[in-house]
Amino acid sequence: MNFKLSIFTATLLSCNVFAEDAILCDSCTSYEAARNQAEKYAPELECHNSGGGDPSFGPSMTCGSTAKRITLVSSLSGATYSFDVYHENVEPWSVVVSTKSVSxxxxxxxxxxxxxxxxxxxxxxxxxxxxxxxxxxxxxxxxTESNCPTGTALDTLADPNKLEQLMTKMELQISTNYMSHNNRANVNPRAYASGYAGGYKGFSYSVTHEASRQVPTYVETFDFSERPNTGVKDRLVFRVGTFGTDENNIKSLTFDLIPDASRVGGYTLSGLQGKNGTLKVDNACIREKLDELAQQQAVTLTVTPVGGGGGVPSLGTPGETLTNPTKTTCKIYDYRSSGMLIASLLECE
Structure with a gap:
C-alpha cells in the first residue's frame, strides 16, 4: 500500500533524456575493486559453428560477445568507474575489461x-x-480479562489515527535529519523503487541498486506483541521514496509498507494477510483487538463461510455459515483498515 504524505511542486524534467545510467556499488572502494566487480557483468558468451551443426563444439566453432558498457559508482565515495566488458573471440574466450572515460x-x-x-x-x-x-x-x-498488550504493531496498523501519526513522525524526522546534512539541491536528486535519479544541464542521470542491495527502508520496531515469545520483535517496514522538493529543499516522501518484511502479532504481515493461505490463529488478543475495532467501525470486517475439512458444504444464504453434516464448518474473517487488508483469519467449528 502506498502512502503519500504531502504534495509539493517538483522540478519537472520531462523534456530530458537519460544521458547515462550507472550501478551503485558497495564494494567499489578502488579502481581494482570496481574492475573486478565489472567483470561480473560480462555479457553471455555466444558461439556458432560456421560449418553448421552443434554450435557448442567443432573445428569451425567461433565464440565472442558484444561489448557491454558498465558504469559503477562507489556508494561510499561517489567515485565513478566505467568499463566496456566483453569476451575475447579466441579460446579460452577470456573476459576483457576495458577502461572507458566518463564526462x-x-x-x-x-x-x-x-x-x-x-x-x-x-x-x-x-x-x-x-x-x-x-x-x-x-x-x-x-x-478485558486477557490483559492484552497495547502499543503493538497491530494497534498501529489497525488504528488509522496511530498509523497517520507514525507516518507523520517518519516524514518529519527524516526530512529534518536530511536538512541537517546541508545537501546540494542543484541536481534535484530523487529516490525511486530501484535507485536514484537526478538532472543537470538539461540531461538526466540515474543510478540503480545492485541486485543484492535493499532499497532504502524505514523500520519501526515494537517492544510489545500479542505473541511475545516468537523470538523476533514485531515491526512495520516501509520502502522510502521521494517525489519532489519544496522551496525550503525539504523532500516530500512516500512510504510503501512491505508485508513480507513486516511482522504483526508475531506473524509476518503477508502471512497474516493470507499470502500463503488463510491462517488459523488461536491467539485471543489478536482476535479480540480486531473484533473490538470492527465494532467501533475502525476496521471493516467481512465474514465468508467456507466448507472445512476438504468437503463440499451445502449451499446457504449469504452471510450464513454453510454446513455439512460430515465435515467441519469454517469461516474466513477479513479485517480491513482504509481498504488495506490487515488480517485474514480462519475459524472452524
Missing amino acids: ADAEYVFRELAKFHRTLTSSIREAEKEDISYSSPSLYSAQ
Whole structure:
C-alpha cells in the first residue's frame, strides 16, 4: 500500500533524456575493486559453428560477445568507474575489461547521487531511533480479562489515527535529519523503487541498486506483541521514496509498507494477510483487538463461510455459515483498515 504524505511542486524534467545510467556499488572502494566487480557483468558468451551443426563444439566453432558498457559508482565515495566488458573471440574466450572515460558532468552528478543515497539512508536510521508519542488514545480499550498488550504493531496498523501519526513522525524526522546534512539541491536528486535519479544541464542521470542491495527502508520496531515469545520483535517496514522538493529543499516522501518484511502479532504481515493461505490463529488478543475495532467501525470486517475439512458444504444464504453434516464448518474473517487488508483469519467449528 502506498502512502503519500504531502504534495509539493517538483522540478519537472520531462523534456530530458537519460544521458547515462550507472550501478551503485558497495564494494567499489578502488579502481581494482570496481574492475573486478565489472567483470561480473560480462555479457553471455555466444558461439556458432560456421560449418553448421552443434554450435557448442567443432573445428569451425567461433565464440565472442558484444561489448557491454558498465558504469559503477562507489556508494561510499561517489567515485565513478566505467568499463566496456566483453569476451575475447579466441579460446579460452577470456573476459576483457576495458577502461572507458566518463564526462566531468556525469562524474559530478553520480557523486551527488551517491551522497544523496548516504544522506537519505543516514536520515532514516536516525529517524528510527526517535520514539513516537501518540497524541490520541488507542481505539482498543484493553478492558478485558486477557490483559492484552497495547502499543503493538497491530494497534498501529489497525488504528488509522496511530498509523497517520507514525507516518507523520517518519516524514518529519527524516526530512529534518536530511536538512541537517546541508545537501546540494542543484541536481534535484530523487529516490525511486530501484535507485536514484537526478538532472543537470538539461540531461538526466540515474543510478540503480545492485541486485543484492535493499532499497532504502524505514523500520519501526515494537517492544510489545500479542505473541511475545516468537523470538523476533514485531515491526512495520516501509520502502522510502521521494517525489519532489519544496522551496525550503525539504523532500516530500512516500512510504510503501512491505508485508513480507513486516511482522504483526508475531506473524509476518503477508502471512497474516493470507499470502500463503488463510491462517488459523488461536491467539485471543489478536482476535479480540480486531473484533473490538470492527465494532467501533475502525476496521471493516467481512465474514465468508467456507466448507472445512476438504468437503463440499451445502449451499446457504449469504452471510450464513454453510454446513455439512460430515465435515467441519469454517469461516474466513477479513479485517480491513482504509481498504488495506490487515488480517485474514480462519475459524472452524
